[in-house]
Amino acid sequence: MPAPLFQASHLRKRYGDTTVVDDLSFEIAPGECLGVIGPNGAGKTTTIRMCLGLTTPDGGHIEALGGLRMPQDARAIKAQLGVVSQFDSLDPDFSCAENLIVYARYFGIGQRAMAPQVPRLLEFAALSHKADAKPGDLSGGMRRRLSLARALVNDPKLLMLDEPTTGLDPQARHLMWERLQRLLQEGKSILLTTHFMDEAERLCSRLLVLDHGRKIAEGRPRDLIAQHLEPHVVEVYGNNANGSAQALAESPLKELAARVETSGETTFFYTQDARPLLDALTQRDGLRTFHRPANLEDLFLKLTGRQIREDG
Amino acid sequence: MSAVQASASDSSLPSVWRPPQLTWRWWPVFLRNLLVWKKLALPSLIGNIAEPLIWLVAFGYGMGTLVGQVNVNGQAVPYILFLASGSICMSAMNAASFEALYSAFSRMHVQKTWDGIMNAPVGLDDVVLAEMLWAGFKAIFTTTAILGVMLILNISHSPKLIVAWLVLVGAGVTFSCIALIFNALAKGYDFFTYYFTLFMTPMMFLSGVFFPLEQLPGVVQAVARWLPLANAVALVRPLFMDQWPAHWLQHLAVLVAYALVAFWLALALTRKRFAK
Numbered sequence: 001m002p003a004p005l006f007q008a009s010h011l012r013k014r015y016g017d018t019t020v021v022d023d024l025s026f027e028i029a030p031g032e033c034l035g036v037i038g039p040n041g042a043g044k045t046t047t048i049r050m051c052l053g054l055t056t057p058d059g060g061h062i063e064a065l066g067g068l069r070m071p072q073d074a075r076a077i078k079a080q081l082g083v084v085s086q087f088d089s090l091d092p093d094f095s096c097a098e099n100l101i102v103y104a105r106y107f108g109i110g111q112r113a114m115a116p117q118v119p120r121l122l123e124f125a126a127l128s129h130k131a132d133a134k135p136g137d138l139s140g141g142m143r144r145r146l147s148l149a150r151a152l153v154n155d156p157k158l159l160m161l162d163e164p165t166t167g168l169d170p171q172a173r174h175l176m177w178e179r180l181q182r183l184l185q186e187g188k189s190i191l192l193t194t195h196f197m198d199e200a201e202r203l204c205s206r207l208l209v210l211d212h213g214r215k216i217a218e219g220r221p222r223d224l225i226a227q228h229l230e231p232h233v234v235e236v237y238g239n240n241a242n243g244s245a246q247a248l249a250e251s252p253l254k255e256l257a258a259r260v261e262t263s264g265e266t267t268f269f270y271t272q273d274a275r276p277l278l279d280a281l282t283q284r285d286g287l288r289t290f291h292r293p294a295n296l297e298d299l300f301l302k303l304t305g306r307q308i309r310e311d312g
Numbered sequence: 313m314s315a316v317q318a319s320a321s322d323s324s325l326p327s328v329w330r331p332p333q334l335t336w337r338w339w340p341v342f343l344r345n346l347l348v349w350k351k352l353a354l355p356s357l358i359g360n361i362a363e364p365l366i367w368l369v370a371f372g373y374g375m376g377t378l379v380g381q382v383n384v385n386g387q388a389v390p391y392i393l394f395l396a397s398g399s400i401c402m403s404a405m406n407a408a409s410f411e412a413l414y415s416a417f418s419r420m421h422v423q424k425t426w427d428g429i430m431n432a433p434v435g436l437d438d439v440v441l442a443e444m445l446w447a448g449f450k451a452i453f454t455t456t457a458i459l460g461v462m463l464i465l466n467i468s469h470s471p472k473l474i475v476a477w478l479v480l481v482g483a484g485v486t487f488s489c490i491a492l493i494f495n496a497l498a499k500g501y502d503f504f505t506y507y508f509t510l511f512m513t514p515m516m517f518l519s520g521v522f523f524p525l526e527q528l529p530g531v532v533q534a535v536a537r538w539l540p541l542a543n544a545v546a547l548v549r550p551l552f553m554d555q556w557p558a559h560w561l562q563h564l565a566v567l568v569a570y571a572l573v574a575f576w577l578a579l580a581l582t583r584k585r586f587a588k
Contacts, residue, residue, distance in 0.1 A: 089428030
């Protein structure tokens with residue numbers, strides 16, 4: 001295994017009495033995409049801020065790019081990093097092309113060196129036709145892609161992307177995924193936080209599941225699912241004639257599943273073999289069933305619970 | 313201060329009071345502001361210069377005919393000269409303050425421009441320095457233009473105006489440092505209203521811009537002499553009258569002290585704001 005590109009060890013951060021990040025360690029290998037998933041308030045953004053030297057950890061240390069330390073060597077590390085933050089910070093007064101040129105100067109790259117790169121970056125962001133448009137005239141997806149292009153002005157080794165596709169429509173999201181996959185093929189490494197499990201499954205070679213600032217699982221998406229879940233899920237939407245979802249969960253049907261959960265009017269049966277359960281369900285009228293393989297979302301909900309987190 | 317340092321060293325976090333870490337990376341940030349401003353320079357020029365000139369013409373020529381001459385250090389000077397030399401200091405103060413409050417706050421808080429910049433290898437200290445110098449530059453730009461108009465109006469043509477210009481540059485920087493303290497503390501634009509009505513407006517009337525300080529009661533005068541604007545006026549007015557200011561070293565020292573302490577305080581408070 002090659003030496004890690006980025007290594008965080010035993011990170012800890014408290015705000016007042018709340019521990020936001022608690023003994024968190026992880027590594028990013030060259031060329032890999034590490035996904036960080038977790039409910040609101042799990043500590044994802046604080047972790048990224050510590051990785052960028054914007055927040056000083058209360059404990060632990062961060063080493064990157066061959067012996068550089070954060071926050072002491074913040075500038076040297078950031079010279080080789082590309083960042084897309086959760087909220088766009090594009091310059092509204094500059095055109096797309098000017099945004100790239102102005103941002104490159106912060107890396108010590110002058111206009112003369114940057115200007116020839118601009119068409120290539122705009123092409124990468126599928127914004128060639130918008131070179132002279134200002135961010136305010138762009139759609140949400142275009143703005144996110146411009147942010148991504150801006151993060152590439154210094155040809156970084158490692159990209160840190162904080163929820164890069166939040167708020168985008170499916171077309172814009174797919175285009176973003178396609179571009180991120182292209183960057184991975186070029187050999188770049190990515191640290192990505194996301195709320196979208198399909199995004200995490202599609203892009204990430206490895207996942208870190210955070211909750212309450214702690215790492216509660218780590219591994220390849222498929223391995224995590226196999227390790228924590230039964231392979232089949234049968235979702236059953238009840239109706240009044242059959243009683244509540246809870247009643248269904250407690251019926252003899254539960255013997256045909258390894259694990260049963262309810263959420264609102266839906267019953268989730270997790271099982272090694274769905275056939276007997278599906279047969280038994282056809283005996284009951286007025287039920288709609290949906291049989292699918294277990295996915296990352298099931299894993300996420302199993303590990304972090306179904307309750308809403310609205311304080312993050 | 314010692315209490316703050318002690319508590320900071322306890323937790324091993326770097327103190328917000330640590331010395332500024334400044335590098336040449338402030339320049340691309342300054343340049344960014346310059347490029348945005350270039351797009352809006354003409355309307356900005358008119359806005360920055362029209363108001364002070366309206367004041368000057370209305371009060372200088374209007375009030376001037378009523379007041380006639382004003383006594384400065386035992387010498388009678390036309391009111392228009394008295395007012396021009398005071399109000400140009402006020403213009404430097406206003407230009408720097410507006411930029412370091414409303415515009416800097418937009419970039420820092422609303423547009424998140426600072427956050428974007430700090431994801432690149434540019435530290436917060438350099439960003440604050442760039443904003444301070446940028447607001448200072450806005451003051452230079454405004455006062456230079458007003459000085460030009462004053463020359464055309466033949467209010468003063470002393471060669472010492474070059475020195476007055478340098479003092480105004482320094483005053484712009486001083487007020488930009490002070491304003492950045494309030495930028496660091498602001499939750500929203502409304503906060504700046506307090507700064508303008510509770511600090512800048514009283515200071516305008518207590519600094520000898522419109523009438524000589526000697527008109528004020530002794531106690532008020534004693535306080536007023538330590539105000540930054542009063543010290544700027546005390547330096548600039550004699551230069552407009554083609555004289556070297558008395559106690560120039562003291563006035564200069566007061567301005568420099570304000571600038572240094574205010575910049576350090578602004579930097580510490582801004583670091584605190586961003587250390588989340």
